[in-house]
Each structure stands twice: as C-alpha cells, then as structure tokens.
Amino acid sequence: MAGTGAYAMPVDLPFVAKKPLKRTMSKEAKAHFEELFSENIEIFEDSKTGELYSKITDLRTGKTEIMKCEYTDED
C-alpha cells in the first residue's frame, strides 16, 4: 500500500509473506555464485594457431591458471 497516513489500516498485517510461503536459495546455489563471483576469466587467442585459451584468476588468492578451451555441442 502506498498511502498518506490519513487512512486507518489494520495493524496486524504481515509486511512480507510468512514462512510457509517463503522460498530460499540453497546452500549449494549460494556457494556456486560465491565461487563464480570470486573468479576472473580472461579469454585470449593464440595468434599462430587460432586456438582459444582462458586465464583464470582467483580474486581471493591471486592465483592464476591457464587452460586451453574445449568445445561441446550445448549452449
């Protein structure tokens, strides 16, 4: 409700949906996103071979890893 305060409203309404209605993010999903947010991935091409490589940096430790990209049929 968006009001001006001049209208008398019931005082016992919940501000948000009560517990049984609530949906939450799983611990696994939370950990998944935290991990994704903690990595920086840079993609570069070998100018001689045309092959793609990725450089993964863990933003928490500064550790880097280089991987040759692989291909699948999906997305």
Next chain:
Amino acid sequence: MKTNINTELFTKDMNDIAQDFSSGNVFLDNFLKSEDALNNSIGKTFVWLNENRTEIIGYYNIGVGYIDMYYGDDKYKIGGSIHLNFFALNEKYRGIIVRKKADGTVIKFSDRLFTDFMNKVYELREKYIGFSFVTLAATDEGYSLYKRNYFDDLDADLHFSFKDDEKGCKPMYLALDAE
C-alpha cells in the same frame, strides 16, 4: 581476440555492430537490432564486447517482474523479481568451455555472461531496489544453462505472467534469500 568479461550498457552508437550479431535465434538477434533494445519501458540492455569493440559476444536485457502464489482460491504476491527478458550469446562462442573444475563441473562462455548478469542482480538488490527473486522464461536451448546455475522450474503453486514472446518457454526462478 582477447576479452575479459566486461559488459556495458548498450547505447545508440553500438547499433552498427549490433547488426552483425547472430546467436542462431533470429528473434533474439532482431531484438538487439531493433529500437526496443534501447527502450526503457522494456528493460535495460547490457552487451559484452570484444577488446577492439568490433563485435558483440553476447547481450542480456533486464526488466522487472513478480511471483504470485496460489493459496487456496486466492493468489498472493510473494515477492518482486528481476526478470531476464532476453539473453543471447554470439553463436561463434557457443559451447566453448573456459574452465573445468576438479569436480568435473564446466564453465562456459554462456556461464560467464550469466555470471555478469547475476552480479548486476546483486548490485541492484544491495544498492537500489529490494526484490526476492530472479525470473526468466527459458527456451529449450537455454534451459540447461539456467539449470546449471541453480534456477528451478516454477512450482505448481507459483505463477508469473509471460510476455508475448515468451509463450512456449519454461518459466524458471531463483530465490535470492539464502537458507
């Protein structure tokens, strides 16, 4: 080619390179090529450009939505959402694995673009506007990407309305409040 995931707001001066964008889904390509990609009434478009800014690697458009819950004969709004209106990756970059984790999990170009989207979601939620969910309507081709990123099919007692272009897609959602 060299690129870091660094999306930016799509602007009029990017229209030329948008005309070359091809994801393999003509509808998604046409959206980016149209004036609708710049229409604030629809959403905000973010693009991932290559280093030379000559090519769009991918884009997404975000708007707002909500989720209702059926409770007996009644329907309640249980929370607002950020709605992923459009999401597409240049077909040249589809299926490319950029990271393989020790447990066998793979991260693809599409996951990186999606991670950027999720970063925007959290930034909006922390700084600007409160909401409980992320919603989207997945095509068959996009479904595995969203499943991989912990989105669920919409439960039978939940509901959100589709846009015209989303008919035939699968409604999915992610709750943002942690357990």
